Amino acid sequence: MTPTLYAHPFSSYCQKVLIALYENATPFEYRKLDAPGVMAELEERWPLKRFPILVDGGRTVMEASIIIEYLQLHHPGPVRLIPGDARAALEVRMMDRFFDNYVATPQQKFVFDRLRPEGKRDAQGVEEARAMLEKAYGWLDGVMAKREWAAGGDFSLADCAAAPFLFYADWTHEIGARFTHVRAYRQRLLARPSFARAVDEARPYRSLFPLGAPDRD
Numbered sequence: 094m095t096p097t098l099y100a101h102p103f104s105s106y107c108q109k110v111l112i113a114l115y116e117n118a119t120p121f122e123y124r125k126l127d128a129p130g131v132m133a134e135l136e137e138r139w140p141l142k143r144f145p146i147l148v149d150g151g152r153t154v155m156e157a158s159i160i161i162e163y164l165q166l167h168h169p170g171p172v173r174l175i176p177g178d179a180r181a182a183l184e185v186r187m188m189d190r191f192f193d194n195y196v197a198t199p200q201q202k203f204v205f206d207r208l209r210p211e212g213k214r215d216a217q218g219v220e221e222a223r224a225m226l227e228k229a230y231g232w233l234d235g236v237m238a239k240r241e242w243a244a245g246g247d248f249s250l251a252d253c254a255a256a257p258f259l260f261y262a263d264w265t266h267e268i269g270a271r272f273t274h275v276r277a278y279r280q281r282l283l284a285r286p287s288f289a290r291a292v293d294e295a296r297p298y299r300s301l302f303p304l305g306a307p308d309r310d
Contacts, residue, residue: 096149096168097122099135103298105197105257107145108291109157112253115287117170158189161250174250185244188251191229192243197258199225203265207303223266230272237274241281248285256282260292264307283310 098114098121100107114121124131126144138153139146147154147163154163165175176182199222206219237243243251259279262268268275282288292310299306 094150095120095122096147096164097124098145098147099124099126099131099138100145101126101298102291102295103301104144105261106157108257108288108295109253110145110147110160111291111294112256112285112287113161113164113174113250115290116172116174116248116253117164117168119164119168119170158186158193158250158254161253172248174248174253176247176249181244185249185251188243188249189254191233192251192254192258195225195229196233196262197254199223199229200258200262200265204303226262226266227269230268230275233278234272234274237278243278252282252285256285256288257291260288260310264302264310265304 096119098107098110100110100123102108102111102125113119124134126132126135132142135144135146136142138148139155143155145157145160147160149163149167154160161174165173175185202222203219206214209215240246242248243255255278259268259275259282263279268279270276283292
């Protein structure tokens with residue numbers, strides 16, 4: 094049975110799953126959330142209304158990392174995104190958590206703050222998020238000095254996370270020139286066909302970026 098993905102092309106977490114699907118050319122039905130009635134369908138299956146979700150054979154799977162793990166178990170392809178070796182898999186999962194917690198979370202703080210009414214914005218929270226991104230870039234720069242991909246030599250779940258999160262983080266708080274290895278890694282991700290496809294599919298929605306999308310990438 095072909096799984097169904099409820100997702101929006103401009104969402105970083107949705108792109109994370111799309112990369113995994115595109116890496117393995119996995120057949121799926123794409124229910125785009127800006128189409129009439131689709132968000133209501135999602136809400137019926139997941140009242141929290143967070144996305145993406147994957148529906149497969151009547152089962153609803155939530156959370157991007159879990160969806161990718163589910164796909165590997167139930168719809169495997171030639172690209173193994175979580176290694177079979179437990180030690181290597183642990184490194185992949187750790188790096189996935191790093192990108193979720195220390196790149197995506199502070200990056201989204203900027204975005205959500207801009208969406209608030211002006212009198213209810215959290216300037217201190219934004220500055221704390223800025224500091225977190227700087228520390229994250231610095232740590233990652235040291236890691237990527239010795240690696241091609243986030244967890245080593247093979248493209249993995251961690252890179253599915255890194256691609257959209259670093260993409261939008263650089264729009265939000267630019268990755269400084271001194272972080273040469275992070276900048277080079279971001280370019281490798283942009284050149285990866287699976288992510289390049291996700292970026293192209295999201296181009297029509299760039300006007301939605303609350304901070305203003307830069308004229309690049």
